[in-house]
Amino acid sequence: MRDLIHTLISTTIALSLLALFGAADLSRTASAQDGAIPAQLVVQTGHNGYVNSVAYSPSGKTIASGSRDGTIKLWSPETGLELLTIKVGTGYPNAIRFSRDGKMIAAGGSTGELGLWDASNGAAILRLKADDEWIKSVGFSPDGRFLFSSSSGGKIFVWETATGKRVGELAGHSRSVSSLAISPDGSRLVSGGETGEVFLWSLADGTLERTLECQKYGVRAVAFSPDGRLVSCGGAGDGIDIRIWDAEEGTLNGEFPGHGMPVRALEFSPSGRSLASSGGDSVKLWDLDAMRESRTFEGHDNYADTVAFSPDGGQLVSGSWDKTVRIWDVRTGTLKRVLSGLVNQVLSYAIAPNGKYLAVGGETGLTVRDQTISHNTRQLAGHLRPVIALAFSPDSEVLASGSQDGSIGIWDIGTGSFRHRLTGHTDWVTSVAYSEEGKRLVSADKDGNVKVWDLESQTVASEFVHRKYSAVSVVFSPDGNKVASGGQDGVIKIWDLGSGNELSSFEITDGELGFVFTVRFSPDESRLVTESADRKVRIWNTGSGEMTEVLDIDEDKTVNTVIQICPRFFEFTKLKMIDPVTRLTYSPGVNGRLDLRRPGENGYLASLLLFLGNEWAVTTTGGLFDASPGGREMLHYVVGLETVTLEQMKEVYYVPGLLQKIFRGEPLPKVGLFTSKDLYPEVAFEFEEESRRLSVKLRNRGGGIGPVQVLVNSKEVVEDARPEGFDPGAREASLTVSLEGAPFLAGQENRIEVVARNREGSLTNKGTPKGSRSSKVSGDGDALSAPDVYAIVGGVSDYTGDDLDLRFAAKDAEDFAKAVELGALRLTGDPGKVHIRLLTSGGGSRGPGSRSRTRRRAALRRRSSGRRSMTSVERGRRTSSSCIFRATERRSA
Numbered sequence: 001m002r003d004l005i006h007t008l009i010s011t012t013i014a015l016s017l018l019a020l021f022g023a024a025d026l027s028r029t030a031s032a033q034d035g036a037i038p039a040q041l042v043v044q045t046g047h048n049g050y051v052n053s054v055a056y057s058p059s060g061k062t063i064a065s066g067s068r069d070g071t072i073k074l075w076s077p078e079t080g081l082e083l084l085t086i087k088v089g090t091g092y093p094n095a096i097r098f099s100r101d102g103k104m105i106a107a108g109g110s111t112g113e114l115g116l117w118d119a120s121n122g123a124a125i126l127r128l129k130a131d132d133e134w135i136k137s138v139g140f141s142p143d144g145r146f147l148f149s150s151s152s153g154g155k156i157f158v159w160e161t162a163t164g165k166r167v168g169e170l171a172g173h174s175r176s177v178s179s180l181a182i183s184p185d186g187s188r189l190v191s192g193g194e195t196g197e198v199f200l201w202s203l204a205d206g207t208l209e210r211t212l213e214c215q216k217y218g219v220r221a222v223a224f225s226p227d228g229r230l231v232s233c234g235g236a237g238d239g240i241d242i243r244i245w246d247a248e249e250g251t252l253n254g255e256f257p258g259h260g261m262p263v264r265a266l267e268f269s270p271s272g273r274s275l276a277s278s279g280g281d282s283v284k285l286w287d288l289d290a291m292r293e294s295r296t297f298e299g300h301d302n303y304a305d306t307v308a309f310s311p312d313g314g315q316l317v318s319g320s321w322d323k324t325v326r327i328w329d330v331r332t333g334t335l336k337r338v339l340s341g342l343v344n345q346v347l348s349y350a351i352a353p354n355g356k357y358l359a360v361g362g363e364t365g366l367t368v369r370d371q372t373i374s375h376n377t378r379q380l381a382g383h384l385r386p387v388i389a390l391a392f393s394p395d396s397e398v399l400a401s402g403s404q405d406g407s408i409g410i411w412d413i414g415t416g417s418f419r420h421r422l423t424g425h426t427d428w429v430t431s432v433a434y435s436e437e438g439k440r441l442v443s444a445d446k447d448g449n450v451k452v453w454d455l456e457s458q459t460v461a462s463e464f465v466h467r468k469y470s471a472v473s474v475v476f477s478p479d480g481n482k483v484a485s486g487g488q489d490g491v492i493k494i495w496d497l498g499s500g501n502e503l504s505s506f507e508i509t510d511g512e513l514g515f516v517f518t519v520r521f522s523p524d525e526s527r528l529v530t531e532s533a534d535r536k537v538r539i540w541n542t543g544s545g546e547m548t549e550v551l552d553i554d555e556d557k558t559v560n561t562v563i564q565i566c567p568r569f570f571e572f573t574k575l576k577m578i579d580p581v582t583r584l585t586y587s588p589g590v591n592g593r594l595d596l597r598r599p600g601e602n603g604y605l606a607s608l609l610l611f612l613g614n615e616w617a618v619t620t621t622g623g624l625f626d627a628s629p630g631g632r633e634m635l636h637y638v639v640g641l642e643t644v645t646l647e648q649m650k651e652v653y654y655v656p657g658l659l660q661k662i663f664r665g666e667p668l669p670k671v672g673l674f675t676s677k678d679l680y681p682e683v684a685f686e687f688e689e690e691s692r693r694l695s696v697k698l699r700n701r702g703g704g705i706g707p708v709q710v711l712v713n714s715k716e717v718v719e720d721a722r723p724e725g726f727d728p729g730a731r732e733a734s735l736t737v738s739l740e741g742a743p744f745l746a747g748q749e750n751r752i753e754v755v756a757r758n759r760e761g762s763l764t765n766k767g768t769p770k771g772s773r774s775s776k777v778s779g780d781g782d783a784l785s786a787p788d789v790y791a792i793v794g795g796v797s798d799y800t801g802d803d804l805d806l807r808f809a810a811k812d813a814e815d816f817a818k819a820v821e822l823g824a825l826r827l828t829g830d831p832g833k834v835h836i837r838l839l840t841s842g843g844g845s846r847g848p849g850s851r852s853r854t855r856r857r858a859a860l861r862r863r864s865s866g867r868r869s870m871t872s873v874e875r876g877r878r879t880s881s882s883c884i885f886r887a888t889e890r891r892s893a
Contacts, residue, residue, distance in 0.1 A: 039638065041636075042081075042643075045592055046324070047073065048069045048343070049068035050305065051324065051325055052093075054306045055308050058098060060077070060311045061076070061641070063317055071086060076641075077327055078769050089109065090109065091112075094108050098119060104140070104161070106140065108136065111134075112129060112130045116147070121640070130157055131151060135151055136177055142185065150177035154193065156171075170191075170201055172199055172208050173199065178220045178221070180222065181223050183247075188247065192215075196219060197219070212231070214243055220235040221233065221266040222266065223267050230247060231245045231247045232245075236263075239257060241256070241262065242275070244275070256293070261279050270309060271313055274330075276307050276316055278304035281298070281303060283328065297328045297333060297335075302320050302321035316328040323340065324339065341611075344367060346593070347361050348360070348387060349390060350391055351579055354396040356370060357392070357399075359401075362387065366383065366387045369616070371579075371663065374657040378614060385404035388430060393434050398411065398413065402432045407425070408421065408425075422453055424460055425445040425449060426445065432474075436476065439454070440452060440453060440454060440461065448469055448470045449464075450464040450485050464483070464495050470491070471485055472487055481498060482525075483497060492516060492530055505545075508547075517575065518530060527541060527565055527566070536550055537552075554576075559576075560599075585599060593607040594608045596659075606662055607620075613630055617634060620658070624671070640676060644679075645767055647766055648680070648763060649674075681756045681758070683765055694737040696734070696754055703763060707719070708755070708756050710754055712744060715742075717742045748776065750776070751773070752775055788833045789827065792839060793816050794813055794838075795839075795840045809841075814838060
């Protein structure tokens with residue numbers, strides 16, 4: 001052990017990690033033509049579990065976050081967009097670290113697993129099994145050759161990253177080791193745990209140098225200063241939760257009170273002059289020169305569990321139990337960005353028997369989607385907590401929802417209205433199911449109670465207790481005389497509704513995960529089909545209680561077999577659900593997705609995601625998408641670790657009615673995703689105020705150098721800055737653009753944008769952080785007068801024929817025009833600069849600018865044909881602006 005650890009420090013011979021990474025890169029490169037990296041469509045889902053670990057990459061270009069949702073996500077701190085998601089396997093990551101060169105990410109898991117991933121693409125490098133304890137913390141040696149891990153069993157293991165072999169152990173802790181850190185020079189390791197002691201280890205020979213008494217109630221975090229001279233430890237003490245020690249002398253250098261709650265994470269700033277800590281719902285910064293608190297960062301809605309500095313020390317990133325990652329400006333203390341998503345996590349879902357409606361219950365409520373119409377998604381408000389159980393009535397007109405608030409909601413699907421609420425359960429409602437005639441409902445709760453409801457009287461007709469704290473799923477028999485219940489203990493029971501007696505009971509004994517999600521009778525009631533958390537479907541003989549068959553939920557054979565035995569089983573399953581009309585299957589995917597598959601085919605056809613506020617998106621593995629306006633904001637593409645937003649590209653991959661096309665079996669557009677060799681050019685530019693000249697440098701990144709547009713304050717001043725005869729295949733280009741006469745605002749910040757496209761014009765740098773900058777321009781001669789304001793406001797109440805007329809549109813147009821006029825007068829101070837044209841139908845329109853529908857259309861045509869000349873006047877005078885408004889119906893007729 002001593003020789004091995006000594007080798008870790010003293011040897012200068014590099015192992016062939018390059019070959020390891022080369023293999024990962026080759027496999028990725030081979031998947032695209034000519035070594036190009038293919039783009040991936042990414043949905044910004046964020047984490048759906050506590051964020052308990054964050055880390056900045058050494059380059060500062062990415063942030064890694066680990067969550068109890070079982071994933072690691074990489075983010076761009078510059079844009080706040082997700083780059084990729086790594087599924088860690090079993091359990092969830094407890095610790096994340098980048099290697100010093102930034103090529104590897106290591107994380108420990110709650111099931112004793114360790115993982116190593118390629119930080120450039122998320123590809124798995126190694127999966128290691130430490131023991132059956134939780135991995136609490138990990139750390140790389142400076143050269144990346146060795147990985148250290150600590151566990152809840154008090155063990156510290158040493159692993160060789162090239163081979164995955166466990167090559168050593170540091171023994172000394174008697175209980176859980178919550179945190180470890182490696183000194184910057186790799187000579188020492190510090191560890192702290194539940195006993196409240198901090199151990200300082202020499203890695204030259206693997207010996208324990210000294211023990212520091214840190215926290216009475218346990219140490220949760222340790223850290224080394226950048227020069228390796230100081231060690232900080234934090235946890236829960238008697239009013240002093242953070243201590244700083246001299247690593248050489250073992251003397252106490254300082255103390256801080258902390259947060260009033262246990263300190264969960266510590267990190268020194270790159271300069272070594274500050275210490276960041278997280279605890280409670282805040283992050284604090286401590287000045288090590290003045291030995292006092294210098295700043296508090298507040299904004300998390302739950303425990304701030306982890307914190308890390310950016311490599312330049314200018315930013316702090318924190319992760320919290322509120323499921324967000326936040327980036328803070330260290331100098332000002334302001335929140336720069338929140339890394340999260342708005343996906344409504346899928347906790348339950350159901351398809352109507354007629355196949356028309358899909359209902360999804362999630363953490364943020366209940367959503368119902370009409371699958372026959374692309375843009376028809378409604379959120380139903382009525383439950384106070386997440387919806388975890390759903391069932392449609394046999395006629396598809398009513399939906400029952402069970403919630404963690406202990407109530408059952410009954411909804412009218414046609415109108416989306418709330419009919420009534422059934423109360424009586426004392427705990428989460430875990431399952432609901434209709435009887436065949438639709439007049440009764442059976443429900444189960446987390447406390448083990450089963451209730452049968454008469455829906456006409458809204459009362460409980462009968463009730464049973466499956467087992468205490470166990471009921472999960474319930475269903476009526478086809479004849480309506482019996483109820484079957486399944487529990488988290490793997491027990492299935494059948495009850496007689498007439499007598500209230502238990503008829504039979506059988507139990508899953510062949511698996512560790514017997515948690516029964518679904519129970520369903522065959523039509524003749526001779527068999528019972530169950531689905532459990534081990535992804536197994538079991539078929540039982542109801543007479544003998546014998547288990548006759550065990551099937552894998554993901555096998556096509558299972559679908560065919562179960563449909564023969566119980567055609568409607570898959571209307572109730574939680575792991576996979578078959579649309580009764582199209583026979584396509586839905587199954588829960590990662591981070592709130594519902595994946596749509598066709599039995600017998602590999603891969604999924606599309607994924608449906610539902611967001612807050614009735615927003616949604618449908619995506620395919622080929623990069624096609626359909627989405628609501630708000631859903632589009634949650635989509636972007638990633639090439640390598642570079643993001644490309646929808647604003648930066650043509651509408652090549654947008655397919656309206658995508659899900660409906662898949663349902664109908666229509667062919668989808670065969671459009672290949674772009675690659676890294678199609679990217680827009682890299683742009684750098686400088687503006688010289690005195691000469692009003694813009695110097696632009698462009699570098700071809702594979703996609704060529706297409707048109708180069710220049711805008712000042714969002715107005716185009718140069719359509720294409722490239723000279724005549726320019727070669728779009730040039731590797732580099734330098735352009736000089738005169739901005740004399742551009743619409744600058746004197747003495748104010750002016751935004752200059754250079755929009756560069758690739759050769760095909762399909763990708764652009766528009767909207768990227770480096771695509772624009774602000775410049776303050778001086779000079780009295782450029783002072784601008786107040787702008788002219790042009791507005792056309794239209795509203796139609798009287799439509800052709802008698803089928804549709806509106807009451808308020810024309811009047812609303814008049815009111816809106818008046819509001820615009822008043823606002824414009826306040827802006828300009830001159831009535832002569834305000835030009836408002838009101839165009840309305842005759843019905844309900846009383847304004848002096850009212851026009852008939854025929855005259856309105858003619859006026860709009862004249863306005864449309866005249867807009868170009870108005871725009872040219874605008875550019876010449878730099879004093880006017882134009883806009884068109886249309887009033888739409890806001891109230892029901």
